[in-house]
Amino acid sequence: DAEITQxxxxxxxxTGRQVTLACHQTWNHNNMFWYRQDLGHGLxxxxxxxxxxxxxKGEVSDGYSVSRSNTEDLPLTLxxxxxxxxxxxFCASSRTGSGNTIYFGEGSWLTVV
Amino acid sequence: xxxxxxSPPDLILQEGANSTLRCNFSDSVNNLQWFHQNPWGQLINLxxxxxxTKQNGRLSATTVATERYSLLYISSSQxxxxxxxxxxxxxxxxxxxxxxxxxxxxxxx
Numbered sequence: 001d002a003e004i005t006q007x008x009x010x011x012x013x014x015t016g017r018q019v020t021l022a023c024h025q026t027w028n029h030n031n032m033f034w035y036r037q038d039l040g041h042g043l044x045x046x047x048x049x050x051x052x053x054x055x056x057k058g059e060v061s062d063g064y065s066v067s068r069s070n071t072e073d074l075p076l077t078l079x080x081x082x083x084x085x086x087x088x089x090f091c092a093s094s095r096t097g098s099g100n101t102i103y104f105g106e107g108s109w110l111t112v113v
Numbered sequence: 114x115x116x117x118x119x120s121p122p123d124l125i126l127q128e129g130a131n132s133t134l135r136c137n138f139s140d141s142v143n144n145l146q147w148f149h150q151n152p153w154g155q156l157i158n159l160x161x162x163x164x165x166t167k168q169n170g171r172l173s174a175t176t177v178a179t180e181r182y183s184l185l186y187i188s189s190s191q192x193x194x195x196x197x198x199x200x201x202x203x204x205x206x207x208x209x210x211x212x213x214x215x216x217x218x219x220x221x222x
Binding site: 031033035040041042043044045048058059088090100101102103104106107 | 114146148154155156158161199201209210211212213214215
């Protein structure tokens with residue numbers, strides 16, 4: 001079955017370290033997204049991509065970067081982790097176009113100490 | 114950008130009761146989806162419904178695009194319906210969505 005997987009599922013890191021969260025989907029979807037979820041804020045869009053070599057900033061992109069070298073993967077990098085980036089991170093994907101169901105990974109719990 | 118407001122923020126029901134969750138949005142949209150986040154954190158898509166009415170078992174949803182709101186109906190609620198329900202909307206040509214803050218539903222046995 002096609003799926004979307006995130007790794008690691010849980011990580012604790014220190015302030016200032018670089019961290020990369022992986023996202024891999026086998027749906028062959030062109031659209032991929034990274035969201036963060038925090039109490040009181042719901043889900044907020046960090047970055048998104050509509051295809052290979054395409055990346056775009058979302059609502060809360062400061063301190064994060066993404067790259068899209070193939071259809072299946074959209075890794076999210078925290079260049080220098082900060083305590084404010086402690087959160088649950090969700091990767092998602094959908095087919096090209098606005099009217100398609102979006103599918104979420106199971107989330108990555110990141111704690112920055 | 115588009116603003117999304119969900120109400121009520123919290124809802125407690127007895128098993129078997131019915132409920133209506135509301136989503137208001139501030140601008141015209143061409144994409145509206147409802148999601149359920151279960152107590153383990155998994156996000157499941159319930160409906161894609163930018164307009165009209167859809168039903169899936171005990172759940173149904175209606176979106177009145179001209180009045181900028183959507184309703185999610187849960188009938189004969191079960192404890193497994195507990196979790197957070199999110200409304201998400203989009204107005205662009207692709208799939209990036211803006212989420213509301215959710216309605217937390219607790220169904221008591």
